[in-house]
Amino acid sequence: MIALDILLDGLFAAVAAIGFGAISDPPMRAFPRIALLAAVGHALRFSMMNYAGVDIASASLCAAMVIGFGSLWLGRGVRCPMTVLYIPALLPMVPGIYAYKTVFSLIMFLQSLNDPGQGMQYMQLFFLNATVSLSVIALLAAGATLPIFVFNHQAFSLTRRRRPGIRNDEPTNPASGPMPESATPHRPQSDDPNTPDHASK
Amino acid sequence: MKTRHELTEILDFIAEYATYLLGSGVHTSRAIRNSQRIGQSLGVDVQLSSFQRSTILTVRDDDSGEALTRVVRIPSLPISFERNSDLSALSWDALDDHLPLAEIRRRYDELTAKPLIDPIFVLLTVGLANASFCRLFGGDWTAMAIVFTSTLVGYAAKQRMQAHGLNHFLIFIISAFMASLCASAALRFDCTAETALATSVLYLVPGVPLINGVIDIVEGHILIGCSRLINALLLIICIAIGLAATLVMVKDSLL
Numbered sequence: 001m002i003a004l005d006i007l008l009d010g011l012f013a014a015v016a017a018i019g020f021g022a023i024s025d026p027p028m029r030a031f032p033r034i035a036l037l038a039a040v041g042h043a044l045r046f047s048m049m050n051y052a053g054v055d056i057a058s059a060s061l062c063a064a065m066v067i068g069f070g071s072l073w074l075g076r077g078v079r080c081p082m083t084v085l086y087i088p089a090l091l092p093m094v095p096g097i098y099a100y101k102t103v104f105s106l107i108m109f110l111q112s113l114n115d116p117g118q119g120m121q122y123m124q125l126f127f128l129n130a131t132v133s134l135s136v137i138a139l140l141a142a143g144a145t146l147p148i149f150v151f152n153h154q155a156f157s158l159t160r161r162r163r164p165g166i167r168n169d170e171p172t173n174p175a176s177g178p179m180p181e182s183a184t185p186h187r188p189q190s191d192d193p194n195t196p197d198h199a200s201k
Numbered sequence: 202m203k204t205r206h207e208l209t210e211i212l213d214f215i216a217e218y219a220t221y222l223l224g225s226g227v228h229t230s231r232a233i234r235n236s237q238r239i240g241q242s243l244g245v246d247v248q249l250s251s252f253q254r255s256t257i258l259t260v261r262d263d264d265s266g267e268a269l270t271r272v273v274r275i276p277s278l279p280i281s282f283e284r285n286s287d288l289s290a291l292s293w294d295a296l297d298d299h300l301p302l303a304e305i306r307r308r309y310d311e312l313t314a315k316p317l318i319d320p321i322f323v324l325l326t327v328g329l330a331n332a333s334f335c336r337l338f339g340g341d342w343t344a345m346a347i348v349f350t351s352t353l354v355g356y357a358a359k360q361r362m363q364a365h366g367l368n369h370f371l372i373f374i375i376s377a378f379m380a381s382l383c384a385s386a387a388l389r390f391d392c393t394a395e396t397a398l399a400t401s402v403l404y405l406v407p408g409v410p411l412i413n414g415v416i417d418i419v420e421g422h423i424l425i426g427c428s429r430l431i432n433a434l435l436l437i438i439c440i441a442i443g444l445a446a447t448l449v450m451v452k453d454s455l456l
Binding site: 013022027097145 | 226227228231234279280281282283284285286287289290292293294297317318322323326327328329330331333334336337338395396398399400403404406408409411412413415416419437441444445448449452455
């Protein structure tokens with residue numbers, strides 16, 4: 001039952017990521033990997049919060065870091081910069097309910113100015129929810145961005161077709177040096193299954 | 202050694218390339234790196250600094266030491282990750298294959314002319330996405346169906362308003378109001394109405410400027426990073442205003 005809950009959570013997160021990603025026009029080849037990252041990230045946060053008793057902020061940070069490192073690892077295969085994969089994958093983790101409650105308690109505070117007791121209660125709720133929303137969003141962004149700084153060399157060359165050093169041991173591509181332009185359209189695209197994922201590590 | 206005319210051509214191309222990247226939602230350091238990479242492949246040094254609405258860039262010929270500077274406006278384009286990936290890959294191709302400027306320009310025109318994702322497809326997937334989002338927050342099936350419908354209404358309205366070129370703050374307010382108003386229909390049913398209301402506006406969350414702002418700030422482009430965050434914050438306030446308009450109307454049934 002627990003496994004089913006986690007799987008369902010990942011599934012809905014994947015659908016959410018695909019839809020929210022579609023707004024920002026990602027390349028079609030990136031969709032499966034966006035869905036995978038979102039599912040893994042959200043399911044991890046769900047498990048941490050529900051079964052390990054971790055708070056939402058720390059769990060979001062961990063999930064965001066997993067998504068960040070995952071996008072570094074998966075970005076090479078589809079020649080996408082990390083942000084293309086991880087921004088849509090992070091969106092299902094936006095703390096929507098807290099954000100909603102922030103707005104709601106602000107309105108209720110403004111409606112209950114004549115009743116200081118109730119007003120205080122709503123103000124307290126406002127700060128509680130605003131703090132949670134802001135810290136979760138900040139930690140999500142920071143956690144996913146961390147890998148860019150740790151592995152900046154790899155992160156900057158994800159969209160590179162030819163990796164440094166591959167020119168010498170690539171038997172199918174004997175022409176070293178500048179490639180003739182006519183040859184470029186025939187080169188395999190990045191979603192070519194021959195591109196080994198492990199080589200990107 | 203380049204003639205002044207050649208150098209101007211390179212400057213104009215890189216200016217167009219860099220502002221296109223910045224306009225379609227690429228964070229600053231990537232736009233700078235990509236432009237410098239293209240400059241390197243053409244034998245010139247490129248330095249640029251960017252603000253929210255304009256970019257200043259200088260191209261300097263390595264051999265002659267001649268330098269040219271331009272200030273370019275950043276166009277407001279739809280956010281496109283596909284352009285981001287394609288144009289970044291183009292900069293690597295230019296460097297690795299030593300492409301001449303005419304060829305880079307040809308490929309650039311080809312890549313930027315590619316159509317965006319079909320709007321109807323986006324509309325439907327956004328609806329499904331928001332419905333799944335509702336489920337993630339503990340909404341039941343009725344709430345999911347209501348969120349799906351209200352997202353379709355809100356997002357379709359947003360697309361129409363964008364096509365007419367309405368001010369984007371107004372677009373966010375109206376779109377959030379319409380979506381949450383439709384979602385308030387959930388109060389009539391026996392379901393998780395509060396979750397439906399809360400989720401109905403989340404498709405508007407400006408994730409790209411938020412995260413780009415954080416990246417820019419941590420990478421030292423603090424000014425433009427703050428500009429992006431303030432921009433995102435304004436949009437979030439607009440969402441809150443739209444949602445608040447609905448909540449004021451229905452608050453009595455929520456308590």
